[in-house]
Amino acid sequence: MEPAPVTRFRKYLQIKTVQPTPDYAACTEFLIEQAKEIGLEYQIHECVKGKPIVILKSIGTDPTLKTIMFSSHTDVVPVFEDKWDYPPFAAERVKLENGNYNIYARGAQDMKVTGSAYLEALRNLKSSGKHHKRTIIALFAPDEEIYSIEGMDMFVNTEEFKDLNVGFDIDEGDPSFNDETFFFTAERVTCPVAFTAYGNTGHGSQFIEGTAIEKIMPVINEIIQFRTKQHNIIKHYGPLELIHQGEVTSANLTMLSGGTQVNVVPASYTATFDFRVTPNVNFLEFCQYLKDLAAKNDVKIEFLSKTTGNPVTEYSESDPFMASLQRTLKKHNKKPRHIIMSAATDARFVRRAGIPAVGINPMLNHKQLAHDHNEYVDESEFLKSITFYEDLMIELANTD
Numbered sequence: 001m002e003p004a005p006v007t008r009f010r011k012y013l014q015i016k017t018v019q020p021t022p023d024y025a026a027c028t029e030f031l032i033e034q035a036k037e038i039g040l041e042y043q044i045h046e047c048v049k050g051k052p053i054v055i056l057k058s059i060g061t062d063p064t065l066k067t068i069m070f071s072s073h074t075d076v077v078p079v080f081e082d083k084w085d086y087p088p089f090a091a092e093r094v095k096l097e098n099g100n101y102n103i104y105a106r107g108a109q110d111m112k113v114t115g116s117a118y119l120e121a122l123r124n125l126k127s128s129g130k131h132h133k134r135t136i137i138a139l140f141a142p143d144e145e146i147y148s149i150e151g152m153d154m155f156v157n158t159e160e161f162k163d164l165n166v167g168f169d170i171d172e173g174d175p176s177f178n179d180e181t182f183f184f185t186a187e188r189v190t191c192p193v194a195f196t197a198y199g200n201t202g203h204g205s206q207f208i209e210g211t212a213i214e215k216i217m218p219v220i221n222e223i224i225q226f227r228t229k230q231h232n233i234i235k236h237y238g239p240l241e242l243i244h245q246g247e248v249t250s251a252n253l254t255m256l257s258g259g260t261q262v263n264v265v266p267a268s269y270t271a272t273f274d275f276r277v278t279p280n281v282n283f284l285e286f287c288q289y290l291k292d293l294a295a296k297n298d299v300k301i302e303f304l305s306k307t308t309g310n311p312v313t314e315y316s317e318s319d320p321f322m323a324s325l326q327r328t329l330k331k332h333n334k335k336p337r338h339i340i341m342s343a344a345t346d347a348r349f350v351r352r353a354g355i356p357a358v359g360i361n362p363m364l365n366h367k368q369l370a371h372d373h374n375e376y377v378d379e380s381e382f383l384k385s386i387t388f389y390e391d392l393m394i395e396l397a398n399t400d
């Protein structure tokens with residue numbers, strides 16, 4: 001028999017909140033239905049029409065205290081459907097030889113599993129009748145996969161957000177590929193940059209000097225060398241390299257454009273890079289390095305994001321909320337490991353608003369498949385994560 005939490009999780013996965021045209025209306029309807037069934041208060045806030053932030057609340061016995069927020073995003077990244085063994089929005093429950101089940105769907109890991117675990121944890125809390133002092137909020141945000149511009153980036157600056165009176169945020173983490181539980185209080189800065197070179201044009205049969213491509217090539221080459229050097233710093237960790245990725249800066253050439261016809265030398269050429277800058281270096285100094293590189297090669301540089309850096313949440317075991325988190329980890333026999341998030345999450349906006357935020361995902365021994373084909377979760381890990389969040393909610397919400 002399929003457990004009821006799994007049935008509800010699969011229903012959430014079947015809603016096509018896939019970028020670039022996510023069905024947020026159906027998603028909101030599902031979340032409201034859940035809130036009503038569970039007995040939670042709910043409110044919806046749209047910073048931009050059609051981009052709902054759904055907020056569910058279990059009101060604490062002392063509503064004057066700062067609240068505890070559990071954040072997730074509702075959107076998922078696109079798929080290459082022909083590369084999937086199961087339809088990505090059917091959320092098929094596949095039985096394995098060992099008797100366990102996997103649930104296959106886009107968003108199964110990133111991050112509807114977490115949103116579903118929050119809902120199930122709240123459901124259990126409500127039906128158990130357990131009291132908690134602080135109000136618990138489960139927040140479901142749109143557009144995280146496309147920079148959150150009309151999602152959390154805007155929302156944290158609103159009165160509605162201030163009214164939530166959040167004191168501590170639990171946010172997106174990564175499932176673990178071993179038996180350790182990763183938690184994050186800092187992440188790398190997403191820094192998309194476009195370099196554009198302008199040069200002489202002319203007939204494609206000629207040795208034209210000073211072409212755009214001649215100017216852009218040294219920039220590309222230097223960045224590729226930089227990338228290799230950064231990678232070399234962590235390569236010796238072998239299979240554990242993933243844990244250390246946040247300690248260095250990554251660079252990937254993700255877009256290259258220019259040229260209109262094969263026999264016409266292009267007048268301009270653009271190379272766009274996805275940089276993820278480690279908090280271990282000064283972000284502005286890194287930006288200056290890129291600016292100098294552009295100037296040296298007579299190339300225009302454009303920073304495609306307005307970020308000036310990412311604040312880090314202070315971590316101290318004597319902090320009462322952090323202590324509650326550690327107690328819950330201990331209770332669940334977790335081996336916590338404090339690392340730097342290599343990707344970007346909505347926690348960065350919460351931290352910018354001056355609120356401590358911890359990214360975490362309690363699922364263990366899992367293949368990391370966020371944004372990949374055949375994304376799935378192990379059903380038993382999903383079910384275990386519900387009890388983890390249930391305890392975490394109670395611990396954090398009863399923190400003095």
Ligand SMILES: CSCC[C@H](NC=O)C(=O)O
Pocket residue numbers: 144145146147148190343344345
């Ligand atoms: C940088 S905004 C997009 C956020 C996205 N987060 C997870 O996949 C990421 O690319 O890291």
Ligand SMILES: [Zn+2]
Pocket residue numbers: 073110111144172
């Ligand atoms: Zn995500």
Ligand SMILES: [Zn+2]
Pocket residue numbers: 077110145370371
């Ligand atoms: Zn993602």
